[in-house]
């Protein structure tokens with residue numbers, strides 16, 4: 333009996349850890365799609381719409397590739413060129429999440 337309860341608890345804890353990780357990833361993706369995609373594009377190439385008009389650099393650009401995650405987070409927090417600052421709109425964790433998602437396009 334005790335063992336059964338213990339294994340249920342272990343399973344529940346394990347399941348919640350998995351969910352927490354899954355949620356963190358998908359929330360970065362969700363924020364990117366909501367806030368960043370219009371300019372940076374579905375694949376970070378900024379090849380259509382506003383991205384093209386604003387001449388947003390593609391993730392294939394060496395200038396973008398050489399940026400570290402921390403530099404990108406700073407640029408998004410404080411704004412960069414025509415990009416607005418996001419520090420009042422998004423939390424640091426949300427900005428990190430969307431930047432991490434953006435960085436998955438860098439090859």
Ligand code: HEC
Pocket residue numbers: 363364367368369370371372382386387388389390396399404405407408412413414415416418427430431434
């Ligand atoms: C209104 C259009 C617009 C939106 C929305 C936007 N950006 Fe940008 N972003 C730009 C422009 C313009 C630059 C300036 C540099 C450039 O030419 O790429 C830039 C630069 C960047 C850079 C520096 C690397 C680079 O491409 O030059 C990162 C990283 C970045 N944006 C991420 C984001 C993230 C994450 C979001 C969403 C939270 C976001 N951007 C939303 C237009 C936008």
